[in-house]
Each structure stands twice: as C-alpha cells, then as structure tokens.
Amino acid sequence: MSRGRYIALEGAEGCGKSTHATRLAATLGAVLTRETGGTAVGRQIRAILHDTSIDNLSNRAEALLAAADRAQHIDEVVEPALAAGRHVVSDRSVYSTLAYQGYGRELSIEELRRFNDWALIGHWPDLVLLIDAAPEVLERRMRGRQLDRFEREGEQFHERVLDGFRHMAMAEPDRWAVIDGSQSLEAVATDIRAAVHDRLGL
Ligand code: TMP
Numbered sequence: 001m002s003r004g005r006y007i008a009l010e011g012a013e014g015c016g017k018s019t020h021a022t023r024l025a026a027t028l029g030a031v032l033t034r035e036t037g038g039t040a041v042g043r044q045i046r047a048i049l050h051d052t053s054i055d056n057l058s059n060r061a062e063a064l065l066a067a068a069d070r071a072q073h074i075d076e077v078v079e080p081a082l083a084a085g086r087h088v089v090s091d092r093s094v095y096s097t098l099a100y101q102g103y104g105r106e107l108s109i110e111e112l113r114r115f116n117d118w119a120l121i122g123h124w125p126d127l128v129l130l131i132d133a134a135p136e137v138l139e140r141r142m143r144g145r146q147l148d149r150f151e152r153e154g155e156q157f158h159e160r161v162l163d164g165f166r167h168m169a170m171a172e173p174d175r176w177a178v179i180d181g182s183q184s185l186e187a188v189a190t191d192i193r194a195a196v197h198d199r200l201g202l
Pocket of ligand 1: 094
C-alpha cells in the first residue's frame, strides 16, 4: 500500500483556508485536521496560545507550545493516517510557526526549523497551499470576529507574517502553490483542486 500525501493550507487569518481545507478533504476523502488543536492535548495547548488574558507568554514558550501541539498531532493523527495510505489535509502546519514565530515574532527561522523537524520526526508537508489575499480583503473578513492573542497583534506583525509566507513560497516553488484568495469561493476551490492535481496527481 502506498503512503498517503500530506497537504497543508496556510495563510493569514480570514483568508478562507478552514473552509477550503474542509472542502478539499471531502473531495479527496482525506483526513481533515488542524494545527493547533488537532488532538485533545492540542486543544488544551491551543487554549493557552489563544488566551487573551495571558499577556506575558514569552516568544520561545509560544514557539515550543506550538511545537508540542505538532509533535502530538504527528504521532496521533498525521503519521498513522499517512502510514495507512490516507491523505491528510491540515488547516495550518509547521509553516505557520515559521511565519508567525519566525517572521512575525522574529525568532531564528533556522532554530525553529531544527526543533520542529524533531517535533515532526521529519514529516514535513508534501504540498503547501498558500491562500494569499490582500490585507484589505482580510481585514474586511475579520471585522466583527472575536479576536484572539494573534489577531490582536498590530499591522506590522501581520505584514511580516504575510511576507514570510510569500517568501517561503517563492523559495520552495516545488513544495508550495500560491492561490489567489481574493477570488470568489468557487474560483479559489477550483484553483486548489487544480494545484493538488498538478502537483500530486490526486
Ligand atoms: P486559526 O487556527 O484559527 O487560523 O488560528 C491560529 C492562530 O495561531 C493564528 O493566528 C496563527 C497562530 N499560529 C502560530 O502562531 N503558530 C503556529 O505554529 C500555528 C499552527 C498557529
């Protein structure tokens, strides 16, 4: 039996990746999951990460909590599914750590890559779909939502995160596909489907 493929959707808050992860997983018959919070342990870690009453979480502690969520997620959800031949579609992945804790919080990307490789036991996503939308589009979609610890960060933080995602996509074009997230929901879904077919033959 051949191993499943690991597909991650990435992007800023409000880009629509959760909706598209759900649709893609249904189309492929894949396991749908998420980081952070894809396991029971992960949901407790996520609660800490998103808690707006915590105003002194250190950047390194934040990065390690995300990596702990990831280690549990890989062991409990991702690797067993891939080994059983199921495809996995994940709403966010290790690349969110590189974007948010690396580009956003300005921790060393190299160090983040190193300890996250350990957390992942080397299982990085096969394909990353970056749903890229202009900040104005994102801001419009976020209006009225209850904001968590990350969403409350300033404009510059979010610009660094978005630039980080774009930079990583350009640096590794075989692993990443950039999808124009400012299109209609149907057009985004069509582009995602085409990218998965072209890159992975699925
Ligand atoms: P979301 O799952 O609702 O998109 O929100 C998750 C938030 O957590 C989002 O602001 C990005 C952030 N995050 C990190 O900072 N590092 C990570 O490794 C992950 C997976 C998410």
